[in-house]
Amino acid sequence: xxxxxxxxxxxxxxxxxxxxxxxxxxxxxxxxxxxxxxxxxxxxxxxxxxxxxxxxxxxxxxxxxxxxxxxxxxxxxxxxxxxxxxxxxxxxxxxxxxxxxxxxxxxxxxxxxxx
Amino acid sequence: xxxxxxxxxxxxxxxxxxxxxxxxxxxxxxxxxxxxxxxxxxxxxxxxxxxxxxxxxxxxxxxxxxxxxxxxxxxxxxxxxxxxxxxxxxxxxxxxxxxxxxxxxxxxxxx
Numbered sequence: 001x002x003x004x005x006x007x008x009x010x011x012x013x014x015x016x017x018x019x020x021x022x023x024x025x026x027x028x029x030x031x032x033x034x035x036x037x038x039x040x041x042x043x044x045x046x047x048x049x050x051x052x053x054x055x056x057x058x059x060x061x062x063x064x065x066x067x068x069x070x071x072x073x074x075x076x077x078x079x080x081x082x083x084x085x086x087x088x089x090x091x092x093x094x095x096x097x098x099x100x101x102x103x104x105x106x107x108x109x110x111x112x113x114x115x
Numbered sequence: 116x117x118x119x120x121x122x123x124x125x126x127x128x129x130x131x132x133x134x135x136x137x138x139x140x141x142x143x144x145x146x147x148x149x150x151x152x153x154x155x156x157x158x159x160x161x162x163x164x165x166x167x168x169x170x171x172x173x174x175x176x177x178x179x180x181x182x183x184x185x186x187x188x189x190x191x192x193x194x195x196x197x198x199x200x201x202x203x204x205x206x207x208x209x210x211x212x213x214x215x216x217x218x219x220x221x222x223x224x225x226x
Contacts, residue, residue, distance in 0.1 A: 002160070033213065035216075040123075040218070041218050041219075042119075042121075042203055042216035042217050042218040042219050043159070043203070043216045044216075045213055045215070045216075048213055056213050088158075090158055090159070103149065103161060103164050104149075104161075104205075104214065105161065106151075106158040106159050106160070107158060108157070108158050109157075109158045
């Protein structure tokens with residue numbers, strides 16, 4: 001166990017709906033990254049939050065948005081869901097240190113199915 | 116566009132053999148390298164991290180890094196059926212806290 005938790009574990013939505021996924025980072029970690037992993041693919045970077053601000057974004061449309069709270073937990077929001085949004089959504093926490101890439105530890109993931 | 120390439124496999128090895136998993140990357144200034152194991156339906160778990168050229172050993176696992184060739188590998192000695200999983204290579208570049216993942220190599224260890 002990494003100490004990173006995610007909720008919910010599974011979710012079924014229909015096209016056009018909105019979804020919020022939640023992540024609690026490991027104790028001592030101040031950075032949260034979100035990834036989308038489609039079946040048979042590696043994790044694709046969505047965005048990263050550091051000290052409550054977005055610290056990088058991958059090639060995802062604006063309907064993917066996020067937040068980080070003072071306790072370093074985070075939310076991923078997806079609006080206007082599409083069928084292709086069906087995937088495993090992974091949250092990874094790490095401790096950002098200037099000039100260094102700290103190891104990321106993943107939560108168990110949220111499996112989203114869009115019908 | 117930073118790329119991390121892995122053979123998707125499956126790589127099939129007999130129990131007790133050495134499994135060799137390979138990864139190449141495109142960004143020459145990459146400084147940090149990670150191997151994750153992912154069981155079907157589960158999230159990735161960290162196996163090894165390596166930052167300097169050469170070998171790094173941890174139990175049955177050895178990570179090998181060659182920055183000149185932009186190549187990182189993972190060796191699993193005395194492979195066990197429980198090692199059957201997808202192995203993800205992740206590469207971080209200098210100044211970026213965001214590693215790029217490969218698509219993973221599926222490993223099957225058969226009894």
